[in-house]
Amino acid sequence: MSGWEAAKARMYDVFGHVPRPERVAGCPHCVEPGEERCLLAQPVDSVEAESLARYAAKALTTWGGVTEFRYFLPRLLECAAADAFSYPDPEIVFGKLSSAGWRAWSEEERDAVTEFLSEWWHETLxxxxxxxxxxxxxxxxxxxxxxxxxxxxxxxxxxxxxxxxxxxxxxxxxxxxxxxxxxxxxxxxxxxxxxxxxxxxxxxxxxxxxxxxxxxxxxxxxxxxxxxxxxxxxxxxxxx
Structure with a gap:
């Protein structure tokens, strides 16, 4: 397994302790009731990028908070790093890490994110x-x-x-x-x-x-x- 594949696998392992939310509340003017059901009906690593894209754009602003963001994080970053969303752009998705205050998370979680980012860079280079x-x-x-x-x-x-x-x-x-x-x-x-x-x-x-x-x-x-x-x-x- 390459360093890049290992870093992605570690993200799923480390954030696997985050419980699947019962629902993901959103702004009633921006998100339809029950719109999150397709995102929660299957394991997070199986969520299609096309389905996740709308949440990726609205996460932490008008749809869900940090807890829900942490649940979806491995798949969000995996899709964004692959440029799998037609929208939002990768810069928007990765910027949400800062909005979520990831530098204050546990050492294990910070290390997993840092390793993911470093390996993405080396894979790109x-x-x-x-x-x-x-x-x-x-x-x-x-x-x-x-x-x-x-x-x-x-x-x-x-x-x-x-x-x-x-x-x-x-x-x-x-x-x-x-x-x-x-x-x-x-x-x-x-x-x-x-x-x-x-x-x-x-x-x-x-x-x-x-x-x-x-x-x-x-x-x-x-x-x-x-x-x-x-x-x-x-x-x-x-x-x-």
Whole structure:
């Protein structure tokens, strides 16, 4: 079993103690009475993404509270990480972890969530192309309230074809030089500053230079050169 599959399995195991709710109350103007029945009629790991999507969008706001959210959490995160919902976007779903106050949960639960997030990142870095794309994954991780240092350090290795291609995608489409372009970024979140500074402040350029020095494949050298040129030309001397 891969680290990613093990992390998903651990989430189901750790949160398996959360009792299945009898019902999931919602705003009467937003949720039909009994609408949750299809979500509770089967084991949580068998709930179809299509059925769960509406709850995922309304969880903690107009449909259910933290207890219900914790019950559905493993399946919610599994579906969001696979980009299995047409709506809501992964950034919205993972942001609900912060709203639920997950950093104050038990150590075992925090560790399970942290492991899931870390393995999702490593799984993303190890494959290209992926769905959701790298800018979505990084923004979703930031939305949880996580410090991005370890994630960005892992990316700085640029030790796989996929990690280089991801950086090329991110620099070309997820960053304008003045801002990160994903609409879900919260510029007041410290993680935004971490990601922006990594790109514009030198670490990403240094990582590209180091990768260029040890790389021999022409296609990857071309990508690294394009990344370095974009970073050099776009990086502002100071943030607005």
């Amino acid at each position: 190890g494959h290209h192309p992926v769905r959701p794309p790298i800018d979505t994954v990084l923004c979703a991780l930031a939305a949880t309230g996580m410090d991005l240092t370890s994630f960005l350090n892992a990316w700085s290795g640029l030790d796989t074809d996929a990690s280089i291609r991801h950086l090329h995608d991110f620099v070309m489409t997820g960053w304008s030089g003045r801002r990160l372009t994903n609409a879900f970024w919260n510029r007041d979140n410290p993680a935004y500053e971490q990601a922006f500074t990594w790109l514009a402040g030198g670490p990403a350029a240094a990582a590209v230079e180091a990768a260029f020095a040890r790389q021999s494949r022409e296609d990857l050298l071309e990508l690294l050169a394009a990344i370095h040129t974009a970073i050099t030309l776009r990086s502002p001397h100071s943030r607005p």
